[in-house]
Amino acid sequence: MGSPLPRDPIADAQRNWERHGWGEVAAPMAAITAIMRTQQILLARIEGVLKPYGLTFARYELLALLSFARSGALPMNKASALLQVHPTSVTNAVDRLEKAALVVRSPHPTDGRTTLIELTAEGRTLAKRATTALNNEVFGQSGFGDEDVEHLIRVLGDFRKAAGDFTDG
Amino acid sequence: MGSPLPRDPIADAQRNWERHGWGEVAAPMAAITAIMRTQQILLARIEGVLKPYGLTFARYELLALLSFARSGALPMNKASALLQVHPTSVTNAVDRLEKAALVVRSPHPTDGRTTLIELTAEGRTLAKRATTALNNEVFGQSGFGDEDVEHLIRVLGDFRKAAGDFTDG
DNA sequence: TCCAAACCCTTGGATGTCCTAGTATATTGC
DNA sequence: GCAATATACTAGGACATCCAAGGGTTTGGA
Numbered sequence: 001m002g003s004p005l006p007r008d009p010i011a012d013a014q015r016n017w018e019r020h021g022w023g024e025v026a027a028p029m030a031a032i033t034a035i036m037r038t039q040q041i042l043l044a045r046i047e048g049v050l051k052p053y054g055l056t057f058a059r060y061e062l063l064a065l066l067s068f069a070r071s072g073a074l075p076m077n078k079a080s081a082l083l084q085v086h087p088t089s090v091t092n093a094v095d096r097l098e099k100a101a102l103v104v105r106s107p108h109p110t111d112g113r114t115t116l117i118e119l120t121a122e123g124r125t126l127a128k129r130a131t132t133a134l135n136n137e138v139f140g141q142s143g144f145g146d147e148d149v150e151h152l153i154r155v156l157g158d159f160r161k162a163a164g165d166f167t168d169g
Numbered sequence: 170m171g172s173p174l175p176r177d178p179i180a181d182a183q184r185n186w187e188r189h190g191w192g193e194v195a196a197p198m199a200a201i202t203a204i205m206r207t208q209q210i211l212l213a214r215i216e217g218v219l220k221p222y223g224l225t226f227a228r229y230e231l232l233a234l235l236s237f238a239r240s241g242a243l244p245m246n247k248a249s250a251l252l253q254v255h256p257t258s259v260t261n262a263v264d265r266l267e268k269a270a271l272v273v274r275s276p277h278p279t280d281g282r283t284t285l286i287e288l289t290a291e292g293r294t295l296a297k298r299a300t301t302a303l304n305n306e307v308f309g310q311s312g313f314g315d316e317d318v319e320h321l322i323r324v325l326g327d328f329r330k331a332a333g334d335f336t337d338g
Numbered sequence: 339t340c341c342a343a344a345c346c347c348t349t350g351g352a353t354g355t356c357c358t359a360g361t362a363t364a365t366t367g368c
Numbered sequence: 369g370c371a372a373t374a375t376a377c378t379a380g381g382a383c384a385t386c387c388a389a390g391g392g393t394t395t396g397g398a
Binding site: 001002004005006007008009010011013016022024025027028029030031032034035036037038039040041042043064068080081082083084085086131134135138139140142143144146148149150151152153155156157158159160161162163164165166167168 | 170171172173174175176177178179180182183185191193194196197198199200201203204205206207208209210211212233237249250251252253254255300303304307308309311312313315317318319320321322324325326327328329330331332333334335336337
């Protein structure tokens with residue numbers, strides 16, 4: 001999207017914050033901005049790997065989630081909760097995955113309000129292949145050192161817990 | 170969007186990865202997923218603070234960038250490069266900011282291809298107020314410890330540099 | 339029993355991001 | 369000097385996310 005900048009724009013922003021009397025919060029601002037930008041970079045990498053499989057990250061996440069469910073099926077609201085996205089986002093993803101014959105909607109056996117999302121055989125196969133690709137091309141080459149990975153997991157885990165994502169250990 | 174889950178879904182995913190023979194990359198996968206989720210949480214907080222000002226994060230970032238430019242004006246392509254987003258995203262943001270009378274488009278004095286984005290007086294005032302709000306309500310209460318902030322800045326800075334964001338430091 | 343409140347999913351609308359073209363202006367090279 | 373190439377912005381389209389609202393189903397208390 002662009003060639004490398006001569007200077008780190010986030011470091012510049014941090015300096016600007018300090019220069020304008022916001023030294024107290026300049027560092028957290030820089031850290032948060034860096035998280036936003038890193039997410040952008042990672043998402044682009046992931047989408048690039050998934051593209052040949054006809055998947056986006058949102059759809060892949062849903063496929064992967066289903067593939068780890070014993071029955072290969074989950075209620076939409078369960079998927080929404082586990083993926084931590086709005087229910088309408090799941091509706092959207094399921095619409096497209098269903099059109100691609102990777103999942104099927106089926107009625108819940110006992111609760112008429114609930115819709116189950118079920119992995120098809122092709123869906124399961126594609127999930128496996130896409131996972132292998134992501135593991136090899138993204139997660140296996142993240143560029144983060146082992147210690148940094150552990151640190152990120154811990155720090156961001158604490159943050160997510162404090163933000164109310166989950167309640168356990 | 171949902172109440173807290175009983176268990177950390179990312180930790181669960183990491184266990185699933187290990188259980189399926191991907192132990193080698195399970196930790197980086199968890200770290201990357203945590204970054205994605207953290208970005209989502211932070212963005213929601215930021216958008217929540219900006220909403221009363223009629224701004225989104227994308228528009229705020231552009232206003233803030235302009236407010237730090239000496240002349241209060243920047244070429245669109247410069248803004249695109251510094252914000253590290255696609256040129257069309259800047260076009261989109263400028264369209265809306267201009268409609269809100271916070272910026273003005275003006276022709277570049279010597280290059281007919283280039284359009285300058287210029288902060289209006291209202292734009293500058295709103296940028297200040299929004300920055301104060303963000304500093305007080307988000308950056309000043311990030312929930313990250315000082316050491317963790319420094320670590321994030323360093324680790325993510327290295328990552329961004331390796332990803333080709335910039336070449337200095 | 340029965341109706342109100344709670345819950346589940348979908349539709350429609352607003353935003354943002356990117357990509358692919360298309361138009362206009364500059365620059366370069368012969 | 370002029371054609372070919374490069375650069376800058378914008379229009380249109382595909383996706384994703386969220387919110388607000390609507391219609392169907394369950395649950396629970398009067």
